[in-house]
Amino acid sequence: ETGVTQSPTHLIKTRGQQVTLRCSSQSGHNTVSWYQQALGQGPQFIFQYYREEENGRGNFPPRFSGLQFPNYSSELNVNALELDDSALYLCASRPQGGRRITEAFFGQGTRLTVV
Amino acid sequence: SQQGEEDPQALSIQEGENATMNCSYKTSINNLQWYRQNSGRGLVHLILIRSNEREKHSGRLRVTLDTSKKSSSLLITASRAADTASYFCATDVDRNTDKLIFGTGTRLQVFP
Numbered sequence: 001e002t003g004v005t006q007s008p009t010h011l012i013k014t015r016g017q018q019v020t021l022r023c024s025s026q027s028g029h030n031t032v033s034w035y036q037q038a039l040g041q042g043p044q045f046i047f048q049y050y051r052e053e054e055n056g057r058g059n060f061p062p063r064f065s066g067l068q069f070p071n072y073s074s075e076l077n078v079n080a081l082e083l084d085d086s087a088l089y090l091c092a093s094r095p096q097g098g099r100r101i102t103e104a105f106f107g108q109g110t111r112l113t114v115v
Numbered sequence: 116s117q118q119g120e121e122d123p124q125a126l127s128i129q130e131g132e133n134a135t136m137n138c139s140y141k142t143s144i145n146n147l148q149w150y151r152q153n154s155g156r157g158l159v160h161l162i163l164i165r166s167n168e169r170e171k172h173s174g175r176l177r178v179t180l181d182t183s184k185k186s187s188s189l190l191i192t193a194s195r196a197a198d199t200a201s202y203f204c205a206t207d208v209d210r211n212t213d214k215l216i217f218g219t220g221t222r223l224q225v226f227p
Contacts, residue, residue, distance in 0.1 A: 035215075092213075104213065
């Protein structure tokens with residue numbers, strides 16, 4: 001157990017709908033990143049939040065957005081869902097501090113299926 | 116896009132044998148990390164090697180890094196059935212963010 005929790009674990013949505021995924025970071029971690037993992041692929045970086053602000057983004061369209069709250073929990077929102085958005089969405093947190101070399105602590109993920 | 120490739124894509128061995136997985140990447144890195152994933156669930160960190168290190172050990176794990184060849188290898192010695200999982204390398208390339216770029220993964224099956 002990494003101490004990073006995600007909800008829900010599974011979700012089925014219809015194309016065109018909107019979805020919100022949630023992540024609770026490990027205690028003491030103020031940086032959270034979100035990744036999308038398609039079946040049979042490695043995770044791909046969506047974006048990162050540090051102290052409630054987005055400070056890094058991967059190659060994902062604006063319909064992927066996020067929030068980080070004062071307690072460092074986070075949300076990933078996806079609008080206008082497409083079939084290709086079906087994937088495992090992973091949240092990862094890292095300890096606070098300056099630029100440091102540490103591993104990421106991942107949650108168990110949310111399996112999103114778009115039909 | 117993926118940073119690079121992992122080789123082999125799939126590996127099947129018997130318990131007690133060693134498993135070696137290779138990872139190649141494309142750009143300069145700050146560090147390289149290996150993660151394990153069981154059955155499409157969350158990733159678990161195994162080991163981190165910095166760009167100025169060449170080899171690192173952790174229990175039954177041995178990681179090497181060759182920055183001149185932009186490659187790394189993960190060796191699991193005396194494998195166990197419980198080692199069955201997918202293994203990913205991830206490169207830390209951006210000093211301004213915590214972005215990790217993952218490889219395509221190696222699926223390891225260890226038969227009892």
